[in-house]
Amino acid sequence: MISTLAEKIIEFNKNLHYTGDIPNDFRILNPYLDNPETLTVMQQFYNKFYHDDVSRKFIIGINPSRHGAGITGIPFTDTKRLEQVCGISMKSAYSHEISSVFLYDMIKEFGGAAEFYQKFYINSPFPLAIVRRTKEGKWINANYYDDKYLFDAVKPFMVNTLIKHINIGLDTKEVFVLGKKKRNLH
Numbered sequence: 001m002i003s004t005l006a007e008k009i010i011e012f013n014k015n016l017h018y019t020g021d022i023p024n025d026f027r028i029l030n031p032y033l034d035n036p037e038t039l040t041v042m043q044q045f046y047n048k049f050y051h052d053d054v055s056r057k058f059i060i061g062i063n064p065s066r067h068g069a070g071i072t073g074i075p076f077t078d079t080k081r082l083e084q085v086c087g088i089s090m091k092s093a094y095s096h097e098i099s100s101v102f103l104y105d106m107i108k109e110f111g112g113a114a115e116f117y118q119k120f121y122i123n124s125p126f127p128l129a130i131v132r133r134t135k136e137g138k139w140i141n142a143n144y145y146d147d148k149y150l151f152d153a154v155k156p157f158m159v160n161t162l163i164k165h166i167n168i169g170l171d172t173k174e175v176f177v178l179g180k181k182k183r184n185l186h
Contacts, residue, residue, distance in 0.1 A: 029129035042073035049117035056121035068097035070129030125158035
């Protein structure tokens with residue numbers, strides 16, 4: 001029987017699969033399927049910071065980048081902050097993500113990772129990384145709102161994902177949305 005918030009989040013992440021269509025020049029990255037160590041460090045993180053039944057306030061961000069949660073499986077957390085701040089090392093990858101720097105500066109001001117994660121849960125309506133092929137054939141970070149057809153394709157999945165987030169037992173009386181623009185509020 002699943003009882004802790006950590007177990008609910010881990011179960012959610014293990015069952016996270018996007019199978020819908022997307023426009024041709026986009027690709028979905030699922031870190032839990034792409035790298036076995038991601039599943040391990042994600043479990044260590046949630047067991048360390050969410051191993052209780054205390055409800056958290058929900059912070060909603062955009063989909064992960066390929067250098068942050070696209071590698072670690074933990075929203076707004078690159079491998080650098082995962083090790084330096086959270087005390088969990090990842091051997092198979094090394095990443096630096098600017099949004100992770102921003103978030104962990106905020107977490108430091110809040111009182112540190114243990115204090116922050118005791119009160120907040122961060123994720124996204126689309127919790128998988130998205131990349132887009134450039135004209136030169138390179139893959140770069142993309143967001144679900146970058147393309148109308150992409151947004152329309154992933155919108156049902158995002159609604160379903162938000163419902164699943166809420167159902168793990170989050171405090172939704174007040175929800176915080178990260179970002180400058182209203183794109184997260186479509």
